Amino acid sequence: MNEYISGELIENTYLFCVKRVSDTEAAKDLAQDILYEAVRALAGGREFVSFYSWYWKMARNKYADLIRHKQRPDMPLETAGGIAADIAPPIEKLIAEEDISALNYSLSRLASAYREILIRFYLREQPVNAIADDLGIPVGTVKRRLFDARKKLKERFDNMNNIGTSAYAPAQVDWFWGGSAMQASCLMDSSKIVQQVMIICRTEQKSVNDIADEMGVAPVYLEEILEKMTEEKLLICPAKEKYLSNCCVFPKQAYMEAKVYANKAFHDGGFPEKITEKLFAVKDKITSLDFYGNHFDYSYLMWLLYAAAGDVFGTLGREKCLEKYKGKYANDGRDYQLTMEYILPDESFDGSLFKELKTVNWSCLHQNFNTADHGKVCFFNGFEMEPFPNDNRRPEDWRRGRDRWIDGNNISLLIDLTENPTKKLTKYEEEKAADFLKNGLLKKEGERLTVQLPIFTKAIRDEMFSIVRAEMEELACEYADIISDGVEKRLMPYVRKDMVSNFLHWDMRMFFQVIGGLFWYGWDKHLALPEDFSRSAAGLELIK
Numbered sequence: 001m002n003e004y005i006s007g008e009l010i011e012n013t014y015l016f017c018v019k020r021v022s023d024t025e026a027a028k029d030l031a032q033d034i035l036y037e038a039v040r041a042l043a044g045g046r047e048f049v050s051f052y053s054w055y056w057k058m059a060r061n062k063y064a065d066l067i068r069h070k071q072r073p074d075m076p077l078e079t080a081g082g083i084a085a086d087i088a089p090p091i092e093k094l095i096a097e098e099d100i101s102a103l104n105y106s107l108s109r110l111a112s113a114y115r116e117i118l119i120r121f122y123l124r125e126q127p128v129n130a131i132a133d134d135l136g137i138p139v140g141t142v143k144r145r146l147f148d149a150r151k152k153l154k155e156r157f158d159n160m161n162n163i164g165t166s167a168y169a170p171a172q173v174d175w176f177w178g179g180s181a182m183q184a185s186c187l188m189d190s191s192k193i194v195q196q197v198m199i200i201c202r203t204e205q206k207s208v209n210d211i212a213d214e215m216g217v218a219p220v221y222l223e224e225i226l227e228k229m230t231e232e233k234l235l236i237c238p239a240k241e242k243y244l245s246n247c248c249v250f251p252k253q254a255y256m257e258a259k260v261y262a263n264k265a266f267h268d269g270g271f272p273e274k275i276t277e278k279l280f281a282v283k284d285k286i287t288s289l290d291f292y293g294n295h296f297d298y299s300y301l302m303w304l305l306y307a308a309a310g311d312v313f314g315t316l317g318r319e320k321c322l323e324k325y326k327g328k329y330a331n332d333g334r335d336y337q338l339t340m341e342y343i344l345p346d347e348s349f350d351g352s353l354f355k356e357l358k359t360v361n362w363s364c365l366h367q368n369f370n371t372a373d374h375g376k377v378c379f380f381n382g383f384e385m386e387p388f389p390n391d392n393r394r395p396e397d398w399r400r401g402r403d404r405w406i407d408g409n410n411i412s413l414l415i416d417l418t419e420n421p422t423k424k425l426t427k428y429e430e431e432k433a434a435d436f437l438k439n440g441l442l443k444k445e446g447e448r449l450t451v452q453l454p455i456f457t458k459a460i461r462d463e464m465f466s467i468v469r470a471e472m473e474e475l476a477c478e479y480a481d482i483i484s485d486g487v488e489k490r491l492m493p494y495v496r497k498d499m500v501s502n503f504l505h506w507d508m509r510m511f512f513q514v515i516g517g518l519f520w521y522g523w524d525k526h527l528a529l530p531e532d533f534s535r536s537a538a539g540l541e542l543i544k
Contacts, residue, residue, distance in 0.1 A: 004051050005039060013059065020063055024125065030066055034059045114149040117142060171199045172343040174252065176363075178506070181336030184232040193217075193225055198234060199342050202249035203496065205242035233335070238498075247338040248503050250494050255341045256353045258490040262483045262511045267358050271479055271514065272521035275313070278471040279305050280526075285467050292418045293454030293541075299528040303539035304454065305468065306522060307364060307382040310515030312469045316476035317512025321484040322504055329501040337506040359516035360523070361385045369408040374415055374544050379406045383519075383539035402540065405439050414441065414451055415544065421448040440535035453537040461543050480512060487511050 013034055017027040038055055048054050116135070120126045128146075132139045173195040177185055188194055193215070200206055200214050208219040208226065215222070226243060229235045235243045266272070279302065286301065287294045293301070322329070343349045363384040369377050381403050384390060390401030406414065410432040416423055417433075425433060433449060436442040443450045456464070487508065495503045523529070530536035 004042060004055075005035065009055075010035065016056075016059060017063070021066070026066075030062060034062050037062065114145055117145045118149050121146060170196050171345065172252070173199060173340060174342075175338060175340040177336055177338045179334065179336030181338060184234055184336060184338065187228060187232050187234065191225065193222070194229060194234070197222075197226065197229065197243075198245045198247075198249060198340055199344075201235060201243050201245045202340075202342075205239055205244055207241055207243075211243070234338075244496075244498075245340070247340060248491075248495055248499050248507050249340040249342065250491060251347070252341040252343045253347070253349050254490055254494060256350075258487050258511065260353050260356045261486050261490065263357050263359055263517060265483050265486075266479065266514050266517050267521075269479065269482060271475060272518055274475055275309050275472065275514075275518060276522060276526055278475070279309060279468070282467050282471055286464060289460050289464055291454055291456045291460045291464075292451065296454065297528055299526055300538060301454065302522065302527050304382055304541055306518045306527075307515055307539070308465055308468050309472055310513050310518050312465060312472045313476045313479070314509045314513030314515075316469070316473055317480040317484075318505065318509040320477045320480035321508050321512070325504065329504050331505045332501050334502070334506075337502070339507055339510065358520050360519045362516045362519060365403050367403065367406075369411050371408070371412045371415075373412050376544075377411050377415070378543040379411060380541045380543060381539065382541065387533040388536065388539070389534050402439075405435070405441060406540075406542075410435070411542070414453075415455060415542065417442070417449050418451045418455055421450055423449075438535070439537075440530070440532070441537050441540075453540040453542065455542040455544065458543055476512065479514075483511060484508070 010031075014027065014031045017030040017034070018024065021027040021030060034055075037058055117131060120131045120134070121128070126134070128139055128142050132142045135142070170192060175188060175195075188198075196215060197211055200211055206214075208222055211226070212219045212222055226235065230237060230243070233246055236246045237243055280298070283298050286305070287298065365381045365384050367379045367381075369379065371377055384401070384403065388402055390403075413429055413432050414436065423429075433442060437444060437449075441452055443452055491507070492500075492503070495507075519527070528538065530538050
């Protein structure tokens with residue numbers, strides 16, 4: 001199309017015809033004839049003092065010719081708003097195929113609320129009243145949406161080349177989570193589109209069309225995904241058909257700088273040494289508790305105690321940080337928490353910052369199983385990362401590595417063997433015990449099968465945490481005073497006002513939860529390192 005034959009002119013030409021001719025197909029034919037005449041004049045090099053004055057005079061003449069030819073009066077047809085009709089040949093041959101595609105592309109990018117009205121009104125030729133009845137909405141709403149659709153279609157067409165960079169260069173995305181986030185995490189894993197939507201919606205409300213424009217896709221392909229993301233609470237909808245990411249989303253550079261700052265303060269302040277000293281100072285209190293495994297080497301129990309100390313440290317540090325807000329930001333009671341980091345295509349990231357971190361990658365997982373003999377039992381993997389095995393993740397099973405060694409079918413046998421290590425096993429139990437031996441959960445000592453991981457009652461484990469908490473309180477408050485302002489200064493500019501509570505209760509806690517730094521410090525000093533990490537129960541426990 002050239003500067004004269006635009007999408008708007010095609011649309012207005014069809015409206016000109018459909019208002020004057022009752023037969024829809026006849027209106028299309030008349031529009032075709034008018035446009036063909038204009039394209040032929042332009043192609044022949046005709047010069048115009050005023051193209052549009054000539055064009056509409058010619059259009060009226062074509063309409064008059066139609067009336068004379070068919071020898072019938074004008075039969076007006078009511079219409080409300082609209083878009084360009086399908087133009088039959090020969091006009092398709094005169095207008096470049098890519099321009100016709102552009103019109104179709106623009107139409108496809110209308111959101112479902114508008115698209116449904118247009119399909120019914122133009123393709124099914126339903127009257128406005130019938131559309132209103134079928135959709136259960138007022139007639140005025142149908143008319144308004146038809147009008148809005150025409151306007152939006154023009155905007156789509158005019159701006160069809162102004163797609164966002166996400167269409168051709170998606171952001172790099174990382175995230176971590178806590179709590180009951182398995183379904184949301186699987187959704188994040190399943191699609192790059194989900195990840196990019198979270199980045200696009202991080203700062204302000206976005207409509208389906210806004211997101212589609214940024215990603216360079218039609219809204220029809222996003223609607224189901226957005227619905228699922230909202231269902232899993234990855235997105236919220238503060239306003240109708242507007243979306244916001246339901247977590248804090250940070251530039252990776254800023255987040256890494258905050259991590260380096262906090263990690264340096266942790267190590268420079270001697271906190272790993274102080275925490276370790278306090279854990280060894282309560283050795284007698286811990287080992288005197290009534291749990292299976294209190295006879296284990298204390299450096300073996302330190303796998304669990306470091307995780308417990310880091311968790312308590314994080315809770316206490318967050319509580320100290322929240323004191324200055326005087327209860328202004330209450331915990332919003334989420335089922336799970338999520339933090340995201342991103343690098344936009346036009347941004348750089350200083351990867352050398354990783355070298356400044358004195359930490360190890362750390363994660364944990366709780367799984368609950370109901371047993372006939374012992375009720376609900378929790379299997380806790382307190383170190384769910386390398387060098388322990390975790391590379392056998394399968395699409396059909398989100399559990400990985402040691403997480404799959406214990407399940408509802410075998411967990412009771414482990415508990416039974418702590419009470420009776422010479423238990424006579426059935427053939428089925430022998431198979432389960434063989435797996436335990438292979439993975440290092442059991443050790444054969446003569447006729448005895450000795451369980452290699454601690455087993456706590458909930459009450460005893462709570463008591464152990466109370467002992468650790470008392471030792472960590474002063475240190476955690478001291479650390480919070482050192483880093484809280486610095487971390488907030490680096491990250492708060494990227495936190496929406498509605499996400500401040502989530503930031504303070506979750507994201508800030510991550511900077512006080514110093515487990516990775518503790519394991520880095522104690523790795524070859526205070527932890528019993530297994531000879532074979534692929535056959536070790538270090539860091540595992542059961543809670544019944």
